[in-house]
Amino acid sequence: MPRTAPEVHTDLVLEPRDVRFDWSALPLHWIPDEPFATHTVNVLHLLLPEGERWFVEVFKEALPLVRDEQLREEVLGFIGQESIHAEAHQEVLDHLLAQGLDPRPYVRQIAWLFQRVLGPKPRLTARRRRENVIERVAFVAAIEHFTAFLGNWALNSPGLDRAGADATMLDLLRWHGAEEVEHRSVAFDLLVHLDPGYLRRVRGMLLGGPLLVHLWVRGVRFLLAADPTLDGRIRPSWQEAWQVSRRGLLPDPVQSLRSGLRYLRRGYHPTQEGSSAQALGYLATSPAARAAAAH
Ligand SMILES: [Fe+2]
Numbered sequence: 001m002p003r004t005a006p007e008v009h010t011d012l013v014l015e016p017r018d019v020r021f022d023w024s025a026l027p028l029h030w031i032p033d034e035p036f037a038t039h040t041v042n043v044l045h046l047l048l049p050e051g052e053r054w055f056v057e058v059f060k061e062a063l064p065l066v067r068d069e070q071l072r073e074e075v076l077g078f079i080g081q082e083s084i085h086a087e088a089h090q091e092v093l094d095h096l097l098a099q100g101l102d103p104r105p106y107v108r109q110i111a112w113l114f115q116r117v118l119g120p121k122p123r124l125t126a127r128r129r130r131e132n133v134i135e136r137v138a139f140v141a142a143i144e145h146f147t148a149f150l151g152n153w154a155l156n157s158p159g160l161d162r163a164g165a166d167a168t169m170l171d172l173l174r175w176h177g178a179e180e181v182e183h184r185s186v187a188f189d190l191l192v193h194l195d196p197g198y199l200r201r202v203r204g205m206l207l208g209g210p211l212l213v214h215l216w217v218r219g220v221r222f223l224l225a226a227d228p229t230l231d232g233r234i235r236p237s238w239q240e241a242w243q244v245s246r247r248g249l250l251p252d253p254v255q256s257l258r259s260g261l262r263y264l265r266r267g268y269h270p271t272q273e274g275s276s277a278q279a280l281g282y283l284a285t286s287p288a289a290r291a292a293a294a295h
């Protein structure tokens with residue numbers, strides 16, 4: 001099967017970097033006096049451990065279908081990186097629980113979605129099982145478009161520094177964001193390798209994009225209601241999201257929507273978004289990566 005995407009990164013070598021974060025001093029509202037912005041970003045910690053473990057499972061299922069050695073190496077590197085991301089965000093979830101915000105009711109729903117609804121279907125015939133795996137790769141590729149978009153935003157978000165956001169959380173967001181930018185092509189290239197058709201790519205985004213928005217809105221509502229210091233005082237709204245994004249604490253909702261639409265262009269390739277050089281520059285200096293290297 002030919003790869004029809006441009007061979008723009010044939011020297012991509014993905015290295016799963018070990019990291020070490022110390023969450024013991026993380027305040028519940030790690031963007032000071034900004035509980036709405038804090039919890040909107042915190043939805044990442046609700047979704048990613050289960051979501052990224054699911055990415056890993058899908059890619060392991062897809063691995064035997066790969067007929068390109070370079071791509072196979074990239075898929076293996078992607079699996080290694082996403083496994084570490086999932087565990088890093090899991091540590092934050094554990095910290096939230098220790099601070100009296102119990103994330104488990106929401107996480108149980110996410111686990112059900114990824115493990116049951118989107119999980120492997122062993123009873124299908126071999127042919128239909130293959131189709132099912134490729135369909136899920138299309139879903140991962142669409143979500144990876146957004147993780148790269150968010151990663152690029154995290155690397156270029158001086159508003160968070162101005163607001164005095166916790167340095168360890170900023171490092172988590174930027175280390176993870178940088179690796180998302182670094183490996184932003186892998187899921188898309190895997191999809192094109194398995195099915196170069198445009199329809200499956202569109203279907204992945206038309207399902208994945210709205211689902212992600214839905215889960216995010218539900219996650220923000222859940223965290224604001226579960227925060228023991230807020231007593232349900234803060235009601236999320238799009239107007240609030242817009243105002244907070246104007247202060248540079250969240251991505252602009254309109255830019256996010258436009259980014260999703262760019263994925264539908266026929267000539268789209270993930271390398272058109274974000275900067276690998278900037279991502280690698282951050283990864284070379286990330287305090288968490290250096291702390292792990294020192295041990
Ligand atoms: Fe990730």
Ligand SMILES: [Fe+2]
Binds near residue numbers: 082144147179180
């Ligand atoms: Fe990723």
